[in-house]
Amino acid sequence: MQISKIEIAVVVSALEDVGTGWSGDTVNLERIEVETRTHTKTGFCTKFVRSPGLKLFEDCRTYKYYKSGATPEPSLVACGFLVYFVEGFLDFVEGYTFGLEEWPKEMSPSDVK
Secondary structure (H helix, E strand, O other), X not given: OEOOHHHHHHHHHHHHHHOOOOOOOOOXXXXXXXXXXXXXXXXXXXXXXXXXXXXXXXXXXXEEEEEEEEOOOOOOOOEEEEEEEEOOEEEEEEEEEOOXXXXXXXXXXXXXX
16 A cells, blocks of 8 residues: 555655655655555544655654644544654554544645645
């Protein structure tokens, strides 16, 4: 499986906000392979195959990055995202709604703020 356009938008947003010095020349996000992707009524969780190209930080850096921000038209369901970095590697992305709202049927990368 390949990374989705929404997942790319979330990861790019996180990397830019974290100030990694990341650029499209450093990591070709479209080539990232997905190990697993799980969907629920209220979101998704995508784990990436660990590869040298996904090592973005020092070995000891493990943290999660919170990104609030998508309200895709026409549903206007508020969505949030978490991006997890484990031992320096981009590890997985989680998308969720707040409360028991169902995940939007449609979302475009431009919806990710």
